[in-house]
Amino acid sequence: MFTSPATLPATQRAWxxxxxxFPPSRSLELRTDWPVLKTLKPGQVTVKIQAAALNPLAWKLMRYLPNWIIKRPWAVENDFAGIVVSADSTSRxxxxxxxxxxxxxxxxFSTKQGALQEYVTxxxxxxxxxxxxISPFEAAGVTVTATTxxxxxxxxxxxxxxxxxxxxxxxxxGAWTIQLAKLRGAKVVVTCSKKNEDYVRSLGADEVIDYTAVGPLHTYLTKSxxxxxxxxxxxxxxLWDSxxxxxSAAYLQPNGIFITVGPTPHEFTWGAVPQLFAWLALLGLPRFLTRVQAKGKNIIGAVRAEDMEFLRRLLEEGKIRPTVDSVYEFEDAVKAFDRIVTARARGKVVVNVSLSQSSRVPST
Ligand SMILES: NC(=O)c1ccc[n+]([C@@H]2O[C@H](COP(=O)([O-])OP(=O)(O)OC[C@H]3O[C@@H](n4cnc5c(N)ncnc54)[C@H](OP(=O)(O)O)[C@@H]3O)[C@@H](O)[C@H]2O)c1
Structure with a gap:
């Protein structure tokens, strides 16, 4: 039933x-001739992908990344679940x-592989x-956001x-951070729109602020x-607005820390430039110059083996759980991208790469 490298196909379908x-429909193409990388380096495995999950990074790259930085075409997306079909003997x-x-x-980028394809090495x-x-559809969306x-x-x-x-x-x-922070015994205050209040409370949020109802958040937090x-x-x-x-002086401890997942403007127009400089100054200059006491940091998530193992254990013990917003068929990947660009998904937007319809989980 399982495949050895010799029996892997030479080519595969890939988005x-x-x-x-932008929108992603202008950038994406479904290829049926995408090479399957069959040669394993020490410690590598080849996985037959069952499901892939989308992250906002992919459509941002489609929209903004010029060809002179990374030559197109490249296969899109990062998160997946699947079955090992070939493994180097030194891999675990x-x-x-x-x-x-x-x-x-x-x-x-260097191997031209992504998660929206049938095999990845x-x-x-x-x-x-x-x-x-945890089903493959649920597991597909764990890695990037949970490790971050x-x-x-x-x-x-x-x-x-x-x-x-x-x-x-x-x-x-945010959903993973709520759950992991509660496991550490911390208090968690979050913002979300009213419709998501029950959801974030079910994950463990102690206090919820409806960000759509309070005006500028920094003003609200300064006043209350x-x-x-x-x-x-x-x-x-x-947020692009810094x-x-x-x-934050009124609501963040002077020895506290502000951390952002990466400010992104709605559009890179000239109007976005002043905020770009504001962020560069706030995160790059010494704090005696910025006059913000608390530290500031832009996080760039990286996958570490120990983090993967830690999260796997918590998932297995049922201490944290993934949320699936919706599942799309492989041919409908463009619709999945249309969903994620709305920034209204609650949980992961997942694409079925090779599972039968009957493996679907109901949308939450
Ligand atoms: N630095 C890194 O390593 C790293 C890693 C992963 C993700 N990211 C970045 O992190 C951000 C979030 O990614 P994600 O995958 O977690 O997003 P996501 O799941 O696609 O986010 C969708 C959710 O965002 C909420 N939302 C939209 N605008 C909001 C606002 N102004 N204030 C509060 N909530 C808002 C929506 O809730 P409502 O419908 O209630 O508004 C919706 O539930 C993206 O910018 C992504 O690129 C960075």
């Missing part, structure tokens, strides 16, 4: 970014293992065994009894500051 463009996986993981962008460190209580959330908590050293404020509690990064200032402020929504950090 690739063929040109710079064997043929038939059910896994999930993420294609490191550096490896993806990558280092075993970027994989974990899929716990039996864990890194936020590790980098900020959030401790029991401290408070984290998360702007964007219903984002995937928490009784004890936050130890950590995480912007999981990637005020949540620059105006």
């Amino acid at each position: 690739v970014s063929a040109r710079k463009g 996986f064997k043929v038939g293992d059910e896994v999930y993981g993420g294609v490191d962008p550096a490896i993806g 990558l280092p075993a460190k970027d994989l974990a065994k899929r716990p039996p209580n 959330a864990l890194q936020v908590l590790n980098d900020t050293k959030l401790e029991e009894g401290q408070t984290i404020f998360i702007n964007g509690g219903s984002t995937s990064v 500051p928490p009784s004890t200032k936050f130890n950590v402020v995480l912007d999981a929504a990637g 005020s949540l950090y620059s105006q």
Whole structure:
């Protein structure tokens, strides 16, 4: 039943970014002749992908990344779940293992591989065994956002009894951060729109602010500051306006930390330039010059083997859980991208790469 390298096909179906463009339908093409990388380096495995999940990064790259930086076409996306079909003897996986993981962008670009294709070859460190209580559709969306959330908590050293404020509690990064922060014994205050309040509370949020009803968030928090200032402020929504950090004196401890998942403007127009310089100054200059006491940081998530294993255990023990927003068939991947660009998904937008219809999980 399981495949050895010799029996892997030479080519596969893959969704690739063929040109710079937005919406994603202008950039994407479905190729049927995409090469399957069959040669394993030490420690590598080949995975037959069952399901892939989307991250906002992919459409941002399609929209903004010029060809002179990374030559198109390249296969898109990073997160997936699948079955090992070929494994180097030094890797810790064997043929038939059910896994999930993420294609490191550096490896993806250099080998022209992504998650929206049928087979991917990558280092075993970027994989974990899929716990039996998590379906491939659920597991597909874990790696990028859960490892980023864990890194936020590790980098900020959030401790029991401290408070984290998360702007964007219903984002995937926010949802993992809520769950992991509660496991550390921290208090969690989040923003989300009213419709997502029950969802974020079900994940463990202690207090919820409807960001659509309070006006500018920094103004609201300054006028109604928490009784004890936050130890950590995480912007999981990637606000382009830097005020949540620059105006944080009233609600963030002076020795606290502000962390952003990466500010993104709605459009890179000339109007976005002043904020670009504001961010560069706020995050790059010494704090005696910026006059913001709390530290500021832009997180760039990286997949680490120990983080993968830590998260796998929590998933298996049922201490954290993934959320699936919706599942699309492979041919309908463009519709999946249309969903994620709305920034209204609650949980992961997943694409079925090779599973039968009957394996679908109901949308939450
Ligand atoms: N730095 C890194 O390593 C890294 C890793 C992963 C992701 N990211 C970035 O992190 C951001 C979030 O990614 P994701 O995959 O977690 O997002 P996502 O799941 O696609 O986010 C969708 C959610 O965002 C909420 N939302 C949209 N605008 C908001 C706002 N202004 N304030 C609060 N909530 C808002 C929506 O809730 P409502 O419908 O209630 O508004 C929706 O539930 C993206 O910018 C992504 O590129 C960075």
